[in-house]
Amino acid sequence: MINFLPKQLFFFDPLAVFFLVVIGLVCVPSAIFSIGYLRAESLKRKILSWVLLIIFAFSMCSVVLSGNMLLFLICWEVMSLVSYFLVVFDFKQEKSIRAGIIYLVMTHAGTACLMAAFFILYNHAGSFDYAAVKQSFMLLTPQLRNIIFLLLFIGFATKAGVVPLHIWLPYAHPQAPAHISSIMSGVMIKVGIYGMMRFFITLLGPGPAWWGAFILALGIVSCLVGVIYALMDHDLKKLLAYHSVENIGIILLGLGTAMFFGSRGKTVVAVLAMCAGLYHLVNHALFKGLLFLCSGSVFKASGLRDMEKMGGLIKKMPMTALFFLIGAMGISALPPLNGFVSEWLTFQAFFSGVLESQGWVKIFMVLSAAALAMTSGLAAACFVKAFGISFLGSPRSVRAQDAKECGFSMKAGMALLAIPVILFGIGAGFIMPILLSISRAALGVEKADISVRLLSVLPAMIAVILLVIGSAVFLWFRFGLRNKRVSYNTWDCGYYSLDSRNEYTATAFSKPFRIAFSFFLLPYRKSEKIRDSFYHVRKFTYETHTTSVFKRFLYEPLLRLIYSTAFKMRKLQPGSIHLYIFYIFATLVGLITIAAIF
Amino acid sequence: MMLSIILSGFLVATFLLVVAKRITALIRSFRIQAIFLSLYALYMGLSQRHLEMFIVCGLIFVLKAIVIPFVLLRIIRRINVEEDLGLLVNPQLSLIIALGFTYLSYLFAHNAMALTDPVESAALAVSITVVCLGFFIMVSRMKAVAQIIGLLVMENGIFLAASAISGGMPFFVEIAFFFDIFVFVIIIEVFVYKVNRLFTHIDTSKMKSLKG
Numbered sequence: 001m002i003n004f005l006p007k008q009l010f011f012f013d014p015l016a017v018f019f020l021v022v023i024g025l026v027c028v029p030s031a032i033f034s035i036g037y038l039r040a041e042s043l044k045r046k047i048l049s050w051v052l053l054i055i056f057a058f059s060m061c062s063v064v065l066s067g068n069m070l071l072f073l074i075c076w077e078v079m080s081l082v083s084y085f086l087v088v089f090d091f092k093q094e095k096s097i098r099a100g101i102i103y104l105v106m107t108h109a110g111t112a113c114l115m116a117a118f119f120i121l122y123n124h125a126g127s128f129d130y131a132a133v134k135q136s137f138m139l140l141t142p143q144l145r146n147i148i149f150l151l152l153f154i155g156f157a158t159k160a161g162v163v164p165l166h167i168w169l170p171y172a173h174p175q176a177p178a179h180i181s182s183i184m185s186g187v188m189i190k191v192g193i194y195g196m197m198r199f200f201i202t203l204l205g206p207g208p209a210w211w212g213a214f215i216l217a218l219g220i221v222s223c224l225v226g227v228i229y230a231l232m233d234h235d236l237k238k239l240l241a242y243h244s245v246e247n248i249g250i251i252l253l254g255l256g257t258a259m260f261f262g263s264r265g266k267t268v269v270a271v272l273a274m275c276a277g278l279y280h281l282v283n284h285a286l287f288k289g290l291l292f293l294c295s296g297s298v299f300k301a302s303g304l305r306d307m308e309k310m311g312g313l314i315k316k317m318p319m320t321a322l323f324f325l326i327g328a329m330g331i332s333a334l335p336p337l338n339g340f341v342s343e344w345l346t347f348q349a350f351f352s353g354v355l356e357s358q359g360w361v362k363i364f365m366v367l368s369a370a371a372l373a374m375t376s377g378l379a380a381a382c383f384v385k386a387f388g389i390s391f392l393g394s395p396r397s398v399r400a401q402d403a404k405e406c407g408f409s410m411k412a413g414m415a416l417l418a419i420p421v422i423l424f425g426i427g428a429g430f431i432m433p434i435l436l437s438i439s440r441a442a443l444g445v446e447k448a449d450i451s452v453r454l455l456s457v458l459p460a461m462i463a464v465i466l467l468v469i470g471s472a473v474f475l476w477f478r479f480g481l482r483n484k485r486v487s488y489n490t491w492d493c494g495y496y497s498l499d500s501r502n503e504y505t506a507t508a509f510s511k512p513f514r515i516a517f518s519f520f521l522l523p524y525r526k527s528e529k530i531r532d533s534f535y536h537v538r539k540f541t542y543e544t545h546t547t548s549v550f551k552r553f554l555y556e557p558l559l560r561l562i563y564s565t566a567f568k569m570r571k572l573q574p575g576s577i578h579l580y581i582f583y584i585f586a587t588l589v590g591l592i593t594i595a596a597i598f
Numbered sequence: 599m600m601l602s603i604i605l606s607g608f609l610v611a612t613f614l615l616v617v618a619k620r621i622t623a624l625i626r627s628f629r630i631q632a633i634f635l636s637l638y639a640l641y642m643g644l645s646q647r648h649l650e651m652f653i654v655c656g657l658i659f660v661l662k663a664i665v666i667p668f669v670l671l672r673i674i675r676r677i678n679v680e681e682d683l684g685l686l687v688n689p690q691l692s693l694i695i696a697l698g699f700t701y702l703s704y705l706f707a708h709n710a711m712a713l714t715d716p717v718e719s720a721a722l723a724v725s726i727t728v729v730c731l732g733f734f735i736m737v738s739r740m741k742a743v744a745q746i747i748g749l750l751v752m753e754n755g756i757f758l759a760a761s762a763i764s765g766g767m768p769f770f771v772e773i774a775f776f777f778d779i780f781v782f783v784i785i786i787e788v789f790v791y792k793v794n795r796l797f798t799h800i801d802t803s804k805m806k807s808l809k810g
Contacts, residue, residue, distance in 0.1 A: 575809030577745070577802045578686065578737050585733040589702070592726065596706035 008129050011067030014438040015202065019064040019194050022282050025420065026186040026289040027057045030179040033293050033413025036406060037179055037300060049089065049177070056082045056180075060187060064194050068128040069118045076114070076191075080107045080159075083188055086180040087172045099171035106168040110158025114195075117151035120144070134203045142208070149211055152199050160192030162252065163222040164550045166245045170229075173244065174237035174305065178296020179413070181237060185244045186289035190281055193251055200259055201274070202442050212260025213364070219256050220368055223249030223375040225520075231382045231513045232521060232546050234307045234506040236295045239386060240288065243331060246375060247284040250346065251277050253372060257349050257365075258443065266356045267445045269349060274439035275450075276345035279431070283338040283424060287330035290417035294324040297410050298390065302403040307506045309397040310390040312490065316403040321391045323414040328387050330421045332380035336463035338424035341455065343376055381513070389506045394490045396500045426463055429456020507544070514546065522547035601641060601717050605724050608634040608758070609700070612728050615735060615751060616696045617689040620681040621674055621743050625667050628747050632662035635754050642761060650769040657776050666750065666783050670743060673787045677794040684740025684801060692738065696731055703727040711763070721762035728755030742793065742800040746786050753779060 031053060038046050059082060062075040084107070088100035122128055125136035137145065154165070161169040169189075173181045200211060226246030233239045254277025262270035295305070297320045304310055314321040326337070333339040350369040354362050395401040424431060432452040440446070492498050514523050523546045530539040611631035618624040636658040643651030687695070703726035713719040732752030736745045753775070760767045767775075794800050 575806040577805055578740075581733065581745075582737045585730075585737055588733065589699075589730065592702060592706045592730075595710040596702060597709075 007127075008067035008131065009071060010065045011130060012065065013202075014441040015194075015197060016064045018278065018282075018435075018438050019190070020061060022190060022285050023057065023060050023064070023187050025282070026285050026417070027053075027060075027183055029413040029416035030182045030186075030289060030293065031057075031413075032416065033182070033296070033410050034177070034179040036408070036410035036413075037177060037296055039407070049086075052082055052086050052089075053180075053183075056086060056183065056188075060191055063191050067130055069122065069130070069133065070128040072195075073111075073115065073118060076195075077111060079188065079191065080104075080111060083180075083184055086184075087176045089177055089180065090175065093175070096175045099168075099175040103168045103172040106158055106165065110155045110165070112155075113151045113158075114155030117148045117155065120148055120151075130203055137204050145204070145207065149200070149204070149207060153196070153215070156192040156195040156199075157218070158192070159195070160189045160248050161222075161245050162218055162248060163225045163245060164554055166222070166226070167550060167555060169244055170233070170238050170241045173241035173292075174235060178237075178292055178299060181240075181296070182289040182292035185241065185292055186285040189244060189248060190251075190285060193248070193255070193277075193281060196255060197277075197442060201255075201262070202444075205259065205443075206263040207259065209260055209263045212256050212258070212263060214256075215252050216256030216260060216364075216368060219249045219252030220371040221249070222246065222252060224371060224378075225249075227375050227378040227382060228513070228517050228520065229548075231378060231385070231510050234389075234510075235305050236298065236307055236310075236386065236390060237292070237305055239307075239382065240291050240295060243291075243379065243382070244284075244288060246379060247280065247288065247331070250343065250372065250375065251280050251284065253277070253368060254280060254346050254349060257346075257353055257368075258439075261353060261356065262443055264357075266353075267443065268449060269352050269356050270443055271436065271439045271445055272345070272352060272450055273349035274443060275432070275435045276342055276349045278435050278438060279345055280339075280342035283330065283342045283421075286417055286421050286424065287327045287339065290323060290327040290414060290421060291331065293410070293414050293417065294320050294327060297406040297414065298403070300410070301406060302399045304397070304399055307386065307390045310395070310400045311393040311397075311500060311503065312391075312395040313400060313403055314391040316400075317405045319405060319411050320414070321387075323411075323418045324391065325387060326418045326421055328383040330425070332383045333376045334380075336422070336425050336459050336466060338421050338428075340462075341425055341428040341459055343372065344458075345455075346372060378513070385506055385509045389504070389509065392491070393503050394500045396503065425459050428452075428459050432456070514544075520549060522549065601638075602720070604634055604638050604641060605717075605721055608638065609724050609727065612731050612751065613693065613696055615747070616692045616731055619683060619685065619689060621679075621683055621741060622671065622681060624683060624744065624747055625670050625674075628750065629663050629667045631751065631754060632658060632666075635757065636663060638758065638761075650772075654769075654772050657773075661776055661780060662750070662754070665780070669783055669787055670746065673790055674743065677791060677800070679741070679794065679800060682741075683744055684803070685738065686740065686803075687738040692734070695734065696727075699730040699734070700727045703730065713763075718762055722759060725755045725757075725759035725762055728752070728758065731755075740801050740803045742786075742790050742802050745802060746783070746790075749782075750779065 034049065034053065038049055041049070056079065059075050059079040063072060063079060066072040066075055084100055084104050087103055088096045090096045118128075121133050121137070124140060125132040127133070137148075140148075158165045158168075169185075173185055176184060196215070200207065200215075223246045226242050226244070226249055230239045230242035230246060233242055254273045254275075257273035258270045258277060260270075261267075261273065297317065298310070298313060299305055301317060301320075302310070302313075330337040330339040333343040347369055350365050350372070353365040354369075357365065395403075429452060432455050436450060436452070488494060488496075489498070491503055514521060523544055526541075526543045526545065528539075528541045529537050531537045608631060611627060611634055614627040615624060615631065618627050636655050639651055639655035639658055642648070643655055685692075700723070704723040706726060707713070707719050707723035711719070711722060713722060729752050732748045732750075732755055734748075735751060736748030739745070739748070757772075757775075790800055797804070
C-alpha cells in the first residue's frame with residue numbers, strides 16, 4: 001500500500017510565514033479599496049467579488065503554507081482558477097474574455113509542467129511530503145534532477161511572469177478590476193517566486209551552479225525587457241503590468257545570485273543575495289499594489305487608462321496623485337523609500353559576489369550589476385513619464401477635466417500601502433535582521449556575518465539630507481526670488497495660450513528610448529491619407545507601433561504550428577463511418593501481418 | 599473429417615457474404631453461415647459430451663439463423679429501400695481480397711499460435727478470416743444493414759476462435775453474448791427505421807453531411 005495521503009498537511013517555517021505576511025500586507029488594503037471601487041456594482045456582483053476575493057486570498061495562503069506537493073498543487077490550481085474568474089469579472093467586455101483565455105492557457109501550461117515534475121518527484125520519494133522529497137532528491141541522477149528543475153522552473157516562471165513566459169501579464173492585469181490587479185501583481189506572481197524559493201533553495205538545493213546562473217540570466221533578460229516594454233506602453237495599467245515583469249526580474253537577480261553562490265559554498269554572499277531578493281519581493285508587493293490601486297482610482301474617476309488622454313489630474317485628485325508619487329518613487333528606487341534599499345542590497349550582493357569569485361564569474365556579476373543599473377535608470381524614466389504625463393500638465397480630454405477625487409475607503413486602501421512603502425525604506429534597519437534570519441533559515445546557514453549598521457542609518461540619513469536641502473531650495477525659491485516670480489498657464493513654457501494639444505506626450509517622451517532600443521522594439525510607422533484630390537488631403541492618420549518580439553517570433557509561429565497540425569489532423573476525420581471502421585480494420589490487419597511474419 | 603467439412607462450409611458461407619450484391623442475399627448468406635456455426639457447436643457438443651454446448655448450439659440456431667434474419671428482413675420490407683447494397687469494392691475484387699485475407703490468416707494461425715492439431719489450426723485460421731471479412735463488409739458496403747451484418751459476422755468469427763483455441767468460453771459468457779447480440783439487433787432495427795424516416799435512406803456514406 002502506497003502512503004498516498006501525506007503525513008504533513010501544513011508547514012510553518014520562516015519562509016512560509018514571510019509570504020503569509022506579504023499576502024496580508026497587500027490583500028487587506030486591496031479589499032478595503034474594493035469597497036469604494038465596486039460601489040456602483042449591483043449587490044449580486046459585490047457578493048460575487050467578495051467571495052472570489054476571499055477564496056483567492058485563502059488559496060494563496062494555503063499554497064505557501066502547504067507542507068506537501070499534493071496540497072500545494074490543489075491550492076495552486078484553485079488560485080489559478082479563481083484568479084481567472086476575477087480577470088473576467090467584467091465579462092461583458094470582449095477584451096476581458098480574450099485576456100482570460102490567454103491567462104488560462106498560459107497558467108495551465110505552467111501547471112502541467114509542475115504536475116509532471118511533482119509526479120516524477122513522487123515516483124522517487126514514494127510520498128508527497130516535502131521531507132521525503134528532500135531526502136530522496138539527492139539520490140537521483142543529475143540528468144533527472146536537471147529535468148525536474150527545468151519543469152519546475154517553467155511552471156513557476158509562467159505564474160511569475162518571467163520573460164519569455166510573461167505574455168499573459170500585459171493582457172490579464174489591465175483587464176481585472178484594480179484591486180484584483182493589485183493582488184495579482186503584488187502577490188500572486190510572488191507565489192510563483194515562493195515556489196522557486198521553496199523548491200530550488202530549501203527542498204532541492206543547493207543544486208548545480210548553472211541553476212543559479214540560468215535564473216540570474218533570465219532575471220537580467222526579464223528586468224530589461226520588462227522596463228523597455230513599459231516605457232513604450234501608454235496604457236497606465238499595462239505599463240504597470242510590464243513593470244511587474246521587470247521587478248520579478250530584479251527579484252530573480254537576488255534569487256539567482258543566492259542559488260549560484262549557495263552551490264559554491266559562499267554562504268555570506270548567498271544569504272545577502274537571498275535577503276535582497278526577499279526585500280525586493282515585499283517592496284514590489286507594496287508599491288505595485290499601491291500603483292495599481294492608484295490607477296484604479298484614476299480609472300474610476302475618469303474612465304481612462306490611456307495616459308495620453310489624462311493630464312492635470314494632480315489638481316483634481318491630489319491624494320491619489322500623492323500616493324501615486326510615493327509608489328512611483330518607491331519603484332524608481334529613489335533613496336529614502338523602500339525600492340532603494342532592496343536595489344542597493346542587490347548591488348551589494350553583486351559586489352560581494354565579485355570579490356568572492358574569479359574569472360568569468362566576476363565578469364558575469366559585473367554585467368548583472370550593470371543590467372540592474374540600467375533597469376533602475378529606465379524605470380525612473382518610465383515613472384517620470386507615467387507621473388508627469390498623467391498627473392501634471394493640463395487635462396487632455398473632457399473626462400480628465402471632469403475627474404473627481406475618490407472616496408474615503410479607496411483613499412484608506414491606498415494609504416495603507418503608501419505608509420509601509422515609506423516605513424520599509426526608512427526603517428530598513430529593523431526589517432533587515434528579520435529578513436536575514438529568514439534567509440539563513442531558508443538556506444540552512446547557521447551563521448552569516450552581515451552587518452546591517454550602515455543600512456539602518458543610510459535611508460534615514462538620506463531622508464534628513466533631502467528634507468534639509470529640499471526645504472532650503474523651497475525657501476530660496478519662495479522668498480529669495482520673490483520679485484522674479486511670474487505666473488503662466490501650466491506647461492506654457494512662457495508662451496501665451498498654448499493649450500493641452502501642444503503638450504508634451506507620452507509617445508514623445510519615450511521616443512529617444514524607442515530609437516535607442518529600435519534593434520529590439522522594431523518600431524514601424526503606418527500612415528494613411530484620404531484625399532479629395534492630389535492637392536487636397538482631407539484626412540491624414542499617422543501611427544507608430546512597436547513589434548512585440550516574443551509574440552511575433554515565439555508565440556505566433558508556435559500557434560501557427562499548432563493550427564496547421566490541427567488542420568492536417570482534421571483530414572483524418574472526414575466524417576465517413578466506413579473510413580473510421582477502416583482505421584480499426586487496418587490496425588487489426590497490420591497487427592496480424594506483423595504477427596504472421598515475425 | 600466432419601469438422602473439416604463444417605469449417606469449409608462456414609468459410610464458403612462467409613465468401614458468399616462477401617460477394618453478395620443485394621441486401622436480401624446478404625441476410626440469407628448470413629443465415630447459412632449461422633447454420634454452419636450451429637453445426638460446429640453441435641459437433642463440439644457431440645465430441646466433448648457437454649450439455650452446455652448443445653444449449654449454445656440451439657441458441658445459435660434460433661437466434662442467428664431464424665430470429666435475426668427474420669428481424670432484418672422485416673425491417674428491410676418495412677422501410678422499403680432498394681435492394682442494392684452499395685458496393686464500394688466490386689464482388690470480384692472483394693473475393694480476391696477475401697482470398698488474400700484467408701492466406702494471411704492461415705499464415706498468422708500457423709506462425710503466431712503454433713497449434714499442434716492441424717484441424718484446430720485450420721479452425722483458428724478460418725475464424726480470423728471471418729473476423730477480417732466481417733470488418734471488410736463493414737468498410738466496403740454503404741447500406742447500414744451491411745454494417746450490422748458485418749458486426750454479427752465478426753461475432754461469429756470470435757465465437758469460432760474462442761472455441762478453437764480454448765474449447766469455448768464459459769457458458770455464462772456465451773449466454774451474455776447472445777443476449778447482447780439480440781438486444782443489439784433489436785435496437786439497431788429501431789434505429790435503422792428512424793434513420794430511414796428522417797433521412798429517407800440508410801446509406802452510411804451519406805452521413806458525412808452530418809459533420810459540422
